[in-house]
Amino acid sequence: MIKQYLKNKNLTLPKAILFDTDNTLYEYHPANKAAEEAAFLKANNLLGINRKTFFENYQKARLEVKKNLSNTASGHSRLLYFQRLIELLGFRAQLLVALDLEQTFWRTFLANAPLFPGVENLLSYLRQLKIPIGIVTDLTSHIQLRKLTYFGLEDTFDAVVTSEEIGSDKPDKRNFELLLSKLDLPLTSNFWMIGDDPYSDIFGAKKLGAVTFQKIHNGVILGKGEQLPDFSFKNFEDLQALIQNLVKI
Amino acid sequence: MFKRLSRKAFTPYGIKDQRALNSLHYDPFFIFGFLVRFYLILFVNPNIHSKWFIPFIKNTLNNFSFDPWSNFLNTGGEVFAFPYGISMVSSYLPLSGLGFVADNLSNNNYFLGLGFRLTSLIFDYGLLISLAILTRNYSNKILLITYWCSPLVLFLTYIHGQLDLIPITLLIGSICLISWNRFRAAALFLALAISAKFSMIIATPLIFIYIQRRKGFGIEIIHFIVFAFIGISLLNLPFLISNGFIEMVLKTREIGRLYSVFIPYGDQLKLYITPIIYLLSLYLVWRLKRITQDLFLIATGLGFFSLLIFIPPAPGWLFWVIPFLVYYQVKSGKDILIIGFLFNLAAILNSLIINSSETYIYFLTYKIGPIDSSLNLNNDFLKNLSFTAQQSLALLVAIRMYIYGLSRNSFYINSNDPVVISFSANNNSLLNDIYMSMNKLIGSKFISKIHASKFINKSNINSYLFYEDSNKKDLIKNNSQINYENAKNFSSNQKFNFTKKNQLSLIARLIKYFKNKLDKSKTDYIFINDDVSLMPSTLKKQIDITLKVFLVEKDKLNEFKNDYLIANTINCIFSPIKSISQNEKLTANNFKNKRFTTYLPIGFLHSQLIRLYISICALHIDTEITKNGQWVKLIFEGEPDQEDIAQIARAIIPKIDDLSLNEAGWQNGYIGLVQILLLSHISEHLQKDQRLKLLNFS
Known part of the structure; x- marks a missing residue:
């Protein structure tokens, strides 16, 4: 079911639809948890560290990296987290181990990140309608492109922008602007933004006048105030039904 | 290390499967089946529960003993009351015990039965989940229609009041664990199933063959045999000194059914049909050189069907074939749904006509029944006709399972070369x-x-x-x-x-x-x-x-x-x-x-x-x-x-x-x-x- 929050919006078929990736096209947290567990098991085997030590230091490393690289794509880099983790644990720069942990993390992450039901159908329906679709996402290009490839969506989107291209995470409006320019659309276009994060996706896109849709599922809280979306939905099937109705009109 | 990683990081049941399992609970068929069960649990007290099972459990709760069977017989209980082992007793005790306490506090006589029936519901749900795991790549809807909304399952468990659901759930749980390569846990589940109902021992050789065919004579089968042996011994041997256990569980009259169909060889000798059929079923599984989960479950189901066809009607035993029939129906799609449904109806009708017990169903304050004895007929011809209908449909299902599930299975054909x-x-x-x-x-x-x-x-x-x-x-x-x-x-x-x-x-x-x-x-x-x-x-x-x-x-x-x-x-x-x-x-x-x-x-x-x-x-x-x-x-x-x-x-x-x-x-x-x-x-x-x-x- 689609819920509308801002009644003054007159909904029409958009010129383009922008999608966030993580926690929007798939559920992020279970995949991340499984991946961290796999990385711990490997670290436990390679370095002999226990669970408590691993997760405490991993958290510390993550915060340090995020603090140093605030709001940039590299601030999410697991390779940097693991490299710093190894340093915090008092080991020498064990580059191979850091690379191994990163590979283990992402391999397990992908295996545990199935797309939400209805995503593929919606995207192929939008392609049928010839509505341009794009991805605007944080994190580095390499892993985000790997994810899209793993999902089998490598040929689906018309354009992809990662925060690495801009040098700053969402809600920096340059991310959205670059994607619109890649889609050959003016900034004043009627476009939709679909994402889970009230701050980076909804607030960020609203600054450019987008019609915003927040994907709600486990652990996602509806935005408030400036971060309140125009619409929220739980299932992609409902979103597709909404678009089908707009097409009929 | 890799083995450890692969076991922990890649759970046998991934997030995608968990999501499919969660979606099962939102299906209208699940909600319908659950509401029907909820109603039956609240308003139906099967006759065999009140006559046999509840008195046994109540006696065990009143006079707790590690030998509940002898204890029950000593208080003048009926020898047929509870022909089940310690794991069945243990399964039913916790919720029945809570009901017993509630009854004592409220001076009532309702909650003990409710707790007993709720235990059946928990195992019923467990069997649904086990089947969903085994059929995870196939339609949830067909699973819900053929199992969760099956008239036969509802009738046998909640109206007739049979308890065979428990050992079958444990057996299917054991098969699930084997598919995840958890052989020790699988062996313990098998031991629990056998302890719950001794007849489950007939599935043991089939499972041994399955593991041997999958893994050879390796450490896996050794783990399985050792743990199954330890489990079966611990759950059964201590009770062999109990007269009550021997009289009520081991000498159950159900065993006699196995020898009731025979061909007379002259005046003195009899050729028992059921053991021959069982041996043929074993051979059917044995001759599968390389065996998949599909082939194993269908061959085992065929074995159980063959037994069912050649034993006199026993409503509880009907439950043995249900998970295997459901598995086959889910795998083969809609094709066999009608035959399966007809078999359900024939089995219910046959059970109502042949077995006389007095179960009442309450609709709001109206008492309906006794449903069994109202249909209980004295006309032998009609009884035989009904029995023939049930058995012929069972035979038809078995033949279809053999032809379409086994002999035309690509893996079965190709793995012979x-x-x-x-x-x-x-x-x-x-x-x-x-x-x-x-x-x-x-x-x-x-x-x-x-x-x-x-x-x-x-x-x-x-x-x-x-x-x-x-x-x-x-x-x-x-x-x-x-x-x-x-x-x-x-x-x-x-x-x-x-x-x-x-x-x-x-x-x-x-x-x-x-x-x-x-x-x-x-x-x-x-x-x-x-x-x-x-x-x-x-x-x-x-x-x-x-x-x-x-x-x-x-x-x-x-x-x-x-x-x-x-x-x-x-x-x-x-x-x-x-x-x-x-x-x-x-x-x-x-x-x-x-x-x-x-x-x-x-x-x-x-x-x-x-x-x-x-x-x-x-x-x-x-x-x-x-x-x-x-x-x-x-x-x-x-x-x-x-x-x-x-x-x-x-x-x-x-x-x-x-x-x-x-x-x-x-x-x-x-x-x-x-x-x-x-x-x-x-x-x-x-x-x-x-x-x-x-x-x-x-």
């Missing part, structure tokens, strides 16, 4: 590495390496087949300084020595050898060092995959003229990354830093392989389509980890669980890719519908 993998390689050590890696992955029990030198004596033929002449030995020994041109032209030079006379001799020897070998062997995969083009046509039927392994790319490799080869040939080329000019010396170092090239038929495997290789391994891959448009050439650079290979294999090989692979057997690097290619071909071959071959006029 060995898969022959022909090797063609110009590097013996590489070939040996590949063979060893497959041996580790599949298990030596299933692989036989046939070396042509065992049956070909002539040296020039040998040299052609294996390149084992003096030049070849030099190639292996002195590979630090190999002349590229010599290596490249090596095979073609030898080919000219191969005379027609020698070829006839080879064919005669091959046919003789294979006739003996293939008739007697139980081998599933055979590796032959040979060039498939030399094989006689009779033998070619046995050859399914040709693996050509080269150290350098041959000219015109993609120009195959033979259709058979196009479909089944895997070309694996391990070449140096740096291109070698014709006059350049080839050094060993070049091969260490190599890339891997393979050709796959258009439409087979390549798009998935490319996607997974790039996304999982984050390594480089080049692709191009060959000039004849029939092949995709894949060039891999950078060697993937063993764990990457395992994950790609899991995603890419259809029904990989059916192959019972050793997870630790996956190799890193390009050998791992060769494993994936070979296993994909083998899996496709085993799943290939044989009937489609008839349509292949070429």
Whole structure:
């Protein structure tokens, strides 16, 4: 079911639809948890560290990296987290181990990140309608492109922008602007933004006048105030039904 | 370490499966089935519960003892009241106990029965979840229709009040655990099932055969046997000193049913039908050389159906076939739904007509019933007619399960023939590495390496087949300084020595050898060092995959003229990354830093392989389509980890669980890719519908 929050919006078929990736096209947290567990098991085997030590230091490393690289794509880099983790644990720069942990993390992450039901159908329906679709996402290009490839969506989107291209995470409006320019659309276009994060996706896109849709599922809280979306939905099937109705009109 | 990682990081039940399982609970059929159950639990108190089971449980709660059977008999209880073992008693005690306390506090006589029935609901739900796990790639809706909304399940458990649901749930749980390779836990579940109802012992040999066929006589079956033995002993042996246990559980009148159908042999001897049918069922499973979960469950279901057909009607025993029938219905789709539904109705009708008990159903304040005795007839002809209807429908279902589930199962048909993998390689050590890696992955029990030198004596033929002449030995020994041109032209030079006379001799020897070998062997995969083009046509039927392994790319490799080869040939080329000019010396170092090239038929495997290789391994891959448009050439650079290979294999090989692979057997690097290619071909071959071959006029 689609819920509308801002009644003054007159909904029409958009010129383009922008999608966030993580926690929007798939559920992020279970995949991340499984991946961290796999990385711990490997670290436990390679370095002999226990669970408590691993997760405490991993958290510390993550915060340090995020603090140093605030709001940039590299601030999410697991390779940097693991490299710093190894340093915090008092080991020498064990580059191979850091690379191994990163590979283990992402391999397990992908295996545990199935797309939400209805995503593929919606995207192929939008392609049928010839509505341009794009991805605007944080994190580095390499892993985000790997994810899209793993999902089998490598040929689906018309354009992809990662925060690495801009040098700053969402809600920096340059991310959205670059994607619109890649889609050959003016900034004043009627476009939709679909994402889970009230701050980076909804607030960020609203600054450019987008019609915003927040994907709600486990652990996602509806935005408030400036971060309140125009619409929220739980299932992609409902979103597709909404678009089908707009097409009929 | 890898095994540990794969067990923990890749749970047997992934997030995708968990999501499918969660979605089951939002299906209208689930909600409907749950509401019906909820109503029946609240408003129906089956006669056999109030007459037999509840008094036994109440007595156990009143006078707690580790020998509840003797205790019950000593207080004047009926010997037929609770013919079940300690795990059944233990299962029903907690919630019944809470109900018992609630009854005492409220001076009521309702909550003990409610707690008892709620226990049945919990196991009922457990069986639904177990079946959902076993049929995870198939329709949840059909599962809910055929099991959760099955009139027979609702009738037997909540109206008639049978308890066979509990041992069957434990048995299916044991099978689930086997499919996850949790053999010790599976053995304990089996022991619990047997302890709950001793008749479950008939499933034990079938499970032993299943594990043996999947894993051979390895550590897994030893773990299973040891834990099952310990479990069964602990749960049963202590009670053998109890007269009550012996009278109520072991001497149950249900056992007598097994001997009630017989053929009289003269005046004195009887030939019991049921044991014969049971032995035939065992043989049916035993003769499956390589057994998948599908085949095992359908064959076991057939065994239970056969028993059901040849024993006098026993409503509780009907429950034994239900999970297997549901499994078959889910797998085969809508085709058998109507027959299954008719069987449900016939079994309910037969149970109502033949068995007289007085169960009442309450609709709000209205009392309906007694439903059983209202239909209880004294007319023997009608009783026999009803029984015949039930048995004939059971027979019809069993026949369908045999024909469509077993005898036409592609895996069943194809696994009876060995898969022959022909090797063609110009590097013996590489070939040996590949063979060893497959041996580790599949298990030596299933692989036989046939070396042509065992049956070909002539040296020039040998040299052609294996390149084992003096030049070849030099190639292996002195590979630090190999002349590229010599290596490249090596095979073609030898080919000219191969005379027609020698070829006839080879064919005669091959046919003789294979006739003996293939008739007697139980081998599933055979590796032959040979060039498939030399094989006689009779033998070619046995050859399914040709693996050509080269150290350098041959000219015109993609120009195959033979259709058979196009479909089944895997070309694996391990070449140096740096291109070698014709006059350049080839050094060993070049091969260490190599890339891997393979050709796959258009439409087979390549798009998935490319996607997974790039996304999982984050390594480089080049692709191009060959000039004849029939092949995709894949060039891999950078060697993937063993764990990457395992994950790609899991995603890419259809029904990989059916192959019972050793997870630790996956190799890193390009050998791992060769494993994936070979296993994909083998899996496709085993799943290939044989009937489609008839349509292949070429």
